[in-house]
Amino acid sequence: MQFQVSNELIEQVRHLIQEEGDARLREMLSEIHFADVAEIISELGLSEATYLIKLLDSEKTSEALMELEEDFRERILENLSAKEIAEELEEMDTDDAADVVAELPDDRAEKVIAEIEDEKRAEDIKELLTYDEDTAGGLMAKELVKVKETWTVAGCVREMRRQAENVTRVHSIYVVDKEGKLKGRLSLKDLLTASAKTHISEVYIPNVDYVDVNTEGEEVARIMQKYDLEAIPVVDNEGILMGRVTIDDIVDFIKDEAEKDYQLAAGISQDVEADDNVWELTRARLPWLILGLFGGLGSVFIMQDFEDVMTNPRIRDLFFYTPLIAAMAGNVGVQSSAIIVQGLANNVVKGSLLNRLLKEVSLSLINGSALALLIILFGFIMKYEISFSLTIAAALMSVIIVAALIGTFVPIILDKRGIDPAIATGPFITTSNDIFGIFLFFYIAKLILGF
């Protein structure tokens, strides 16, 4: 039954915008979910999109605006007056409204806030803007249902009806004392099953999970996932209830974090997308490529020291194996680091460093032996001298062990020093392992073959 935004529909909308068929457009889009309206808008040009935003009810466009790509939203907002933006903000949840205001240039942000009619809302937005983006304060919304511990269930239901008008989704009812300090929560289930005259203080659940306005987003995500929470209250440093973070904001956060780690592992240093322009993509990709280039030049230096090998036809084939050695060092390093980075993120990297070292070494011995065997087999087929095959096999094995150890311990060390270990998974680990690997390869060959 899922509604699909078709090309015909988009063409029809485009046509109606050109013809200024306002009534027809309003009617047509009134039936459509805001997320689908956002999908339609994202397919339109800037002036068409602006036309639609101005035309439709703020109730619908405010939510659609939040679903758009940030860049496109900013460009649409540039075409709206401060008053028009303020109207959109009136319909948004305060957390979204604050995010939008934060995207505006400072002077324009002030004008927009001045145009918001609801003063309480303007105050709330200004408050939210004071928190750091990636903290509980930056993620929370001011909308919530709160009741005082001294009220009765009946009084509570009356008050909730009033408050619920402004809250899209009631997750939990928070209970506060007369100073506004968080005391606990009330489940809707309890409210449904308690008698009307009961006092809230008798039925509420104390010991509620909460976070501080300054708690980092990552920590909020961890707590909400661990305790399976759909919303978590946020308090200031005196325990006063300030807002709540809901799971949908956290889902986006988890996804963004996962994508960031993935991009770092792939050697992309900024949050870019396939449809960003060439310059943005270059800025994100070139730095890592330059790192790779320097790594490659590093291995040129190493090999120069072994140039004489080329004059010796018996062993000069060693040079054919440098890409293989480098590739294996890189692959093993990426595997080890990816497992550790993910383990660190999920908090499952336990036990002593010595145990982990033993494990990586034994894992490398198993993988290395299998691969060494294949190399020796290959040597037979190619009719290499046995000492030559053994040299390559032994070097490969050592390279794999060293690469696994580098891949394992670099992220652990970075993590201990408070640096995001994800940075160590991609080009960083492959580049350093390439150099180490090639050095080790020639050095071991020299030891065995004695040149």
Add this chain to the structure above:
Amino acid sequence: MQFQVSNELIEQVRHLIQEEGDARLREMLSEIHFADVAEIISELGLSEATYLIKLLDSEKTSEALMELEEDFRERILENLSAKEIAEELEEMDTDDAADVVAELPDDRAEKVIAEIEDEKRAEDIKELLTYDEDTAGGLMAKELVKVKETWTVAGCVREMRRQAENVTRVHSIYVVDKEGKLKGRLSLKDLLTASAKTHISEVYIPNVDYVDVNTEGEEVARIMQKYDLEAIPVVDNEGILMGRVTIDDIVDFIKDEAEKDYQLAAGISQDVEADDNVWELTRARLPWLILGLFGGLGSVFIMQDFEDVMTNPRIRDLFFYTPLIAAMAGNVGVQSSAIIVQGLANNVVKGSLLNRLLKEVSLSLINGSALALLIILFGFIMKYEISFSLTIAAALMSVIIVAALIGTFVPIILDKRGIDPAIATGPFITTSNDIFGIFLFFYIAKLILGF
């Protein structure tokens, strides 16, 4: 205020288990959240963990069991009787209960189900087991609050009180007709604000989003994210309401998917964790390393064709550059493919293939020019002949363009053929780009330097 499981606490629990201080253990752990109890259990040995699970109330242990690693849970369950497992299942949501039963050997699963006292629940679990794990049917729980469209608000509240007993969290109230077909939903907000005598048919919201039991998990995740849903009803092919999927199950699903893609990109083919044993890790890692090895041997063959270069001191330094060329080809390929794979997953890869081709080529020209310039500079410092530096620069540029095109189009082609494009991001793309890169490098060198 977050509660932290300390080493002292774990030691204390361990001590009390040895001393069989049952009353003290029960008292101590009754205050602690099930997620923290799970954390404590995961630090214990198997027999200690089993002891605790048998000792504590099923109400707490059933939820803690669900938080444990699957392997450890299975081993604990092996030590419990069918009756004891059934008691745990009685306290779980049906989706969790079905997951646990699915992990048991077939004959034991039957015995456990036979021991469940609540026949309705046993039926529900059996039904859930019939669905594929990764579909809406496999993800959904049977617990939900449903009301008939013919009831009044007052009757509805009465009935909800009864049903709510079995439902941990009330997300939405689903409205069905007398055959059980899904008609729409009722928000708690509406219920709070409507008068007692109103009929449900007058206040419910039709046009509710839903999925079919056979809808794939990935699609359910996409819909719930797009429309910001916290729960979605699941119907059979006749439209009968069968269950609901909640956002917490989807958060796990999104995380698992992201981790799988990340691992594929890193050359790890199965869902493994840092603390899995050496054999499991080998099974996941060795196949990709063997692929890399064959790739490396492929480049050995290519270079053998250019063996004569080694006898020419003027140009034999070319061999020093093979790891650099291979690394750059690999890095560029991984960058391009990661951006495309993520774009495909987020549905933002739009426009014609020709446009994408032009974009990748111009991006490669920019990155390639910057890197070529660095190579020429390096050549000056090293006092290379200019023709030699130019050869490497030109080859590098060509390799970057080809690598970017391979990295872009392989995932797109796989996606069009219904194969998970994430498989093309890691060792697969680096290995094929290594070979192409080295071949191209020597071929271009031959063209320019004429050997």
